[in-house]
Amino acid sequence: MTTAAIIGSVSGVAMTVAGVWGGQRLVEQRGGGAIWKGLAVLLIVGATVAGFLSPVPALPIVNESIRNLFFHVPMWFAMIMVLLVSVWYSIRYLREPSSRLDVLAHESAKTGIVLGLLGLATGSLWARFTWGAWWTPDPRLNGAAVAMLIYGAYLVLRGSFQDEQQRARVSAIYNIFAFAAAIPLLFVLPRLSGPSLHPGQTGNPGFNQYDLDNTMRKVFYPAVIGWILFAFWVAQVSSRYVFLKLKHDEQ
Amino acid sequence: MPLLREISTLLAKDFRLEWRQRAALGGLLLYVGSTVFVCFLSFSLRGGTPPPPAWNALLWVILLFAAINAVAKGFMQESPGQRLYYYTLVRPQAVVLAKIIYNALLLTAVALLGLFLYTVFLGNPIQDLALFVANLLLGAIGFATTLTLVSGIAAKAGGNGATLMAILGFPLMVPMLLLLIKVSKNALDGLDRGVSQQSLLTLLALNMIVGATSYVLFPFLWRG
Numbered sequence: 035m036t037t038a039a040i041i042g043s044v045s046g047v048a049m050t051v052a053g054v055w056g057g058q059r060l061v062e063q064r065g066g067g068a069i070w071k072g073l074a075v076l077l078i079v080g081a082t083v084a085g086f087l088s089p090v091p092a093l094p095i096v097n098e099s100i101r102n103l104f105f106h107v108p109m110w111f112a113m114i115m116v117l118l119v120s121v122w123y124s125i126r127y128l129r130e131p132s133s134r135l136d137v138l139a140h141e142s143a144k145t146g147i148v149l150g151l152l153g154l155a156t157g158s159l160w161a162r163f164t165w166g167a168w169w170t171p172d173p174r175l176n177g178a179a180v181a182m183l184i185y186g187a188y189l190v191l192r193g194s195f196q197d198e199q200q201r202a203r204v205s206a207i208y209n210i211f212a213f214a215a216a217i218p219l220l221f222v223l224p225r226l227s228g229p230s231l232h233p234g235q236t237g238n239p240g241f242n243q244y245d246l247d248n249t250m251r252k253v254f255y256p257a258v259i260g261w262i263l264f265a266f267w268v269a270q271v272s273s274r275y276v277f278l279k280l281k282h283d284e285q
Numbered sequence: 286m287p288l289l290r291e292i293s294t295l296l297a298k299d300f301r302l303e304w305r306q307r308a309a310l311g312g313l314l315l316y317v318g319s320t321v322f323v324c325f326l327s328f329s330l331r332g333g334t335p336p337p338p339a340w341n342a343l344l345w346v347i348l349l350f351a352a353i354n355a356v357a358k359g360f361m362q363e364s365p366g367q368r369l370y371y372y373t374l375v376r377p378q379a380v381v382l383a384k385i386i387y388n389a390l391l392l393t394a395v396a397l398l399g400l401f402l403y404t405v406f407l408g409n410p411i412q413d414l415a416l417f418v419a420n421l422l423l424g425a426i427g428f429a430t431t432l433t434l435v436s437g438i439a440a441k442a443g444g445n446g447a448t449l450m451a452i453l454g455f456p457l458m459v460p461m462l463l464l465l466i467k468v469s470k471n472a473l474d475g476l477d478r479g480v481s482q483q484s485l486l487t488l489l490a491l492n493m494i495v496g497a498t499s500y501v502l503f504p505f506l507w508r509g
Contacts, residue, residue, distance in 0.1 A: 195442060207505055
């Protein structure tokens with residue numbers, strides 16, 4: 035491993051930790067927040083417009099479909115961030131149980147599921163026009179499907195409890211266990227399994243080549259930040275809705 | 286080491302219980318035997334043994350379902366009163382470690398028996414037997430570590446425990462299964478062992494992650 039690669043992965047981890055910490059602050063925020071929400075709207079709208087209009091390098095196989103980088107990849111980034119926030123709430127729940135933390139973990143996980151489904155849909159559409167098939171047995175695609183199955187199982191598990199405290203505790207445990215046992219592997223396995231059609235892997239012009247293209251970078255990074263902020267926003271709104279519903283039920 | 290003593294006592298209890306209720310153990314062995322026999326009958330229609338890729342896939346599917354059935358009864362056959370009684374006697378870490386070791390031994394036995402029956406009925410196209418068996422043992426231990434905590438979770442939910450266990454457990458086991466099937470394919474084809482090294486190391490690391498997470502999380506599960 036080169037020094038640059040080590041610095042790259044360390045700063046990646048640091049940015050993820052900072053993102054999760056900031057994310058849980060934003061999700062829990064009571065009021066205010068016009069600035070970051072405005073920024074989220076601005077970045078997503080801007081990245082969408084620029085994503086369709088800005089010039090892209092014409093490369094074989096992908097051609098114009100490369101623009102999916104501005105939509106598909108930020109969705110997965112946002113999914114991972116909001117799921118990490120969910121795990122963070124589950125860990126906090128186990129340390130000091132409260133129905134508030136349970137709601138936050140649940141709503142963050144649901145937001146992650148929505149973003150994952152969006153990522154699957156955009157990826158599938160892209161694959162139809164680039165590879166000629168909606169779904170291929172590619173390691174990345176399998177990993178995405180497994181992640182969705184895990185969170186589907188999480189929802190089923192939540193549904194099978196009557197007692198609220200028990201539901202909160204057991205689903206927090208499953209959330210942490212599933213994340214620790216499966217999610218890291220979904221990043222490791224595609225790298226282990228050799229040839230893959232997915233961009234960023236071998237066998238196809240990869241997006242890592244385009245990362246060197248500065249115009250694409252200028253659209254890609256704002257899109258990532260915008261989608262991540264949007265995910266926190268959705269999690270915040272949906273958990274506020276549940277808090278209101280709980281309060282209403284109490285009265 | 287009080288923890289080790291607690292684990293060995295719990296292990297002895299599990300073995301004694303298994304021996305007293307031989308119906309469950311017999312049922313498990315019969316399950317493996319009859320699935321292999323059904324496979325044999327289905328393949329004999331087309332004359333002879335299945336091609337190696339099908340052989341490999343079927344073996345792992347049989348072992349996966351046998352493992353779910355074997356581990357499912359672990360926590361579910363214990364009543365809440367029994368659990369409370371253990372809670373007063375031993376620490377939860379001892380309970381989960383003992384259960385993982387017990388399930389690992391049980392699944393190792395099931396896997397080896399499955400391989401033996403498979404060889405008898407469907408032939409044995411394995412070219413690197415040592416690697417295959419080592420991979421099989423890693424698989425048995427991995428299934429045991431993953432499914433033990435999942436069965437504890439499913440037991441808490443009550444009701445349809447076995448179904449819930451399959452729903453919760455399968456997605457978690459897919460990454461592990463992919464690695465296992467890949468290594469066993471390499472062993473079947475007699476590829477150089479260096480090819481499988483990275484996957485085997487990942488499997489080992491995965492077993493350790495899952496074991497450590499179970500160790501940390503189980504006390505929380507037990508507290509209820």
